[in-house]
Amino acid sequence: MDTETALNTAEEILKPWTRSVTIPEPNRIVISISRKDLKTGIKALLDAHWGYLSCILGVDFPGNPAPQPEEKMWERLNESEYISPSKPEGMIRVHYVFCHGAACVTLRVAPHYSNLWVPSICDLIPSATLMERELMEMFGIRVEGTPDTTHLLLPDMWPDGEYPLRKWWKGLDQELPESELVD
Amino acid sequence: MEAKPKPNKFVVPIGPQHPALKEPGHFEFTVDGEVVTGASVRLGYVHRGIEKGTESRNWVQNLYLLERICGICSHVHAMAYSLGVEKLAKVTIPPRAQAIRTLAAELERIHSHLLWLGVAAHEGGFDTLFMYSWRDREVVMDLLEMITGNRVNYSVNLLGGVKYDITQEQVDALRKGMDFLEQRSHHYLKVVTTDETFLGRTRNVGLMSFDQAELLGALGPTARASGVQRDVRVDAPYAAYDLYPVKLITDPRGDLEARFVVRINELFESYRLVREISANLPAGELSVRVPRRIPEGEVISRVEAPRGELFYFLRSTGLDTPDRIKVRTPSMGNWASVMTLTIGQNLADVPMILSGIDPCFSCNDRMVRLLRPGVTQTWSWEELRRFGIEHYK
């Protein structure tokens, strides 16, 4: 299947649950989907043997209430969904990227800070557990139903509530305590 | 309480684990008798916070940071990043530069596979093979040093092209090197497919079926050794792979032996590619200018690292620093598949199975927690490895 056909096939498969489609590059489509439809959409792709899960990644879009860095960053943006005074609340976009040959299809959900959870896809794709663990510890998103909630990358003694990949996180305020094995 | 290892006999420390000794384990295996019933992995010993670090460095500085995610595959990281940035900047790279990038990538694949061959052999107790393959690997290291000036972290890439050119003299040296390595690799293939002791530890061990490989998202040679036709160089050619196509190497058997065979066959393919590219370098410039501020956009850059598909997501908001860079290494995809694989296997096979995915070899000191009913033991990787060797004696 060539790239264009692959993308069209995926778009067809996901049509019932698609909220919007963006085309950032010739070989990619990004499908905005709601959290309750996410697993149905993924299952449809898997049933059609369309590609494999390549990555789960998060991008933080902090809202206005959070402290602003240099003003110029906001001036340059022209994406309406990013930050605007009418949408003060922050959100985190979670991308589920599936690849088939050169074609990449991203299913994208965007939970807001006030309701920060996504469903786990581990019952569909067991190997997603590592990526979901990373998502949880780096962004503080709750992944409902994920089998393993322990840290993947951050140290054992990492304090709760510190999410390094949030935009406004600048570092730990305190020294990490020593782990108990040193006596 | 640890028992001192007696010569020629390995004594497993028995006894209830001291509850305060929460040794952070890289791996945790639940074991029933000698069979693994549960497995989980905990990375984090090498977590440096690079993704966050990229947000406070400019696009050029990040090239040098991202190269050092992994010393073994540093070039592919830099290449994936450069290709992504060049896509964002909508800049076309001269063909000579793409060809040199591809050449360096194949040389890196050769060095990485030979390195892995030695390390995996060492895990199984075949130290002679380790010594031979690393001695031969020095040929590739010399070639890389000749072209780029360093043995590791070659830094070939610039945003916009490459730094170094290849002279005719170097082309001749490359050809000689490939001839020597090819002859040696035939020998390795023979050892790996005919040596009784070796086969005892690799044939029908760590079986992963085609369906399992697909579902678990296995990548690279690990997937190809189960018959899955997945190779970014073939599926989505980047750099100069459209000019110099790659043959997809697979093996249907899905066991450890297949993983050895696939990687050695990939070596032959890489030798062929190096000869072909170096003899047919397109003429032209080495680099083009890339603006300091990279235009807005989001790109995905996928390349085939020696271990599998390397995935880069780059997001720019038009500044001279990136907004978000996500790196998903191939080992991330392979760990999950392999941890699932170890279930049902003998504990003695675990070191070889884990090495079979070519994980970012590192800490000789990975700690392994074994959960037996009622008792938790902590072994060092060395102890687990020797347990495997002893079991097969």
Add this chain to the structure above:
Amino acid sequence: MDLKLDSPWQKVLNEIKSWARINSPWAIHYNSGSCNGCDIEILATLTPRYDVERFGIKLQGSPRHADVLICTGPVTLQSRDRLKRIYEQMPEPKFVIAVGSCAISGGVFQGCYNIVGSIGDVIPVNVYVPGCPPRPEAIINGVVQLLESLKKK
């Protein structure tokens, strides 16, 4: 019985111990979070071309039998305590060789949130071998310098 030897005997014993250690130091290698670049060059020193074992240096696995700790990496927070513990498990006298730019100052990772930076901030270091990564010859040079300084004592 109080086994306190006369000072000349003690000196002889020390010299024998020193000689044994210089001629055959047992080394242990630890990666505190490096990219593996330095580690593969350290491992390369064992291979036939550089063959560090002909100098009597033996790389083995347990801290309890080691004289020298060869350490790489910018010390991630997770590996910091394990590094300290390995150092504490080593019997006196013990020496530390920090290999690579990351081990000296954090290298390119300076400022990243999950690292301490310098190995010297965690345990005392005797020899620093700079490079990214240092060549096997440079690493062997570092070890030989350590042995030379032991001889002087």
